[in-house]
Amino acid sequence: MDPRRIVLNRRHSREMGRLFAAFLDAHPDVESEADGGDMTAEQDAAWRTYSGELLRRHQAERATLATVIEAEQRQRAAP
Numbered sequence: 001m002d003p004r005r006i007v008l009n010r011r012h013s014r015e016m017g018r019l020f021a022a023f024l025d026a027h028p029d030v031e032s033e034a035d036g037g038d039m040t041a042e043q044d045a046a047w048r049t050y051s052g053e054l055l056r057r058h059q060a061e062r063a064t065l066a067t068v069i070e071a072e073q074r075q076r077a078a079p
Contacts, residue, residue, distance in 0.1 A: 002069050005062075012058045016051065023050050 023046075024030055030043050039047065 004065055004069070008061060008065055012061075015054060016058070019051055019054055020047075023047055026050075 020032075024032055027043065027046060030039055030047075032039075
């Protein structure tokens with residue numbers, strides 16, 4: 001795997017972890033460690049709404065990096 005993807009994935013993981021911690025602080029009724037950490041459908045919907053903007057940004061960043069890496073690979077393969 002390209003080292004840039006590893007760095008990006010790690011950053012995304014840390015950012016999502018911080019956001020989930022903030023979500024738990026804002027939603028004290030969510031027990032992330034209880035019963036295997038399963039959220040109710042309502043709690044899951046609240047998390048999807050809460051994390052949606054960050055998830056979209058992460059997806060865009062991964063897509064941008066993939067485009068760059070693919071272009072570099074095509075350039076190296078070109079005669």
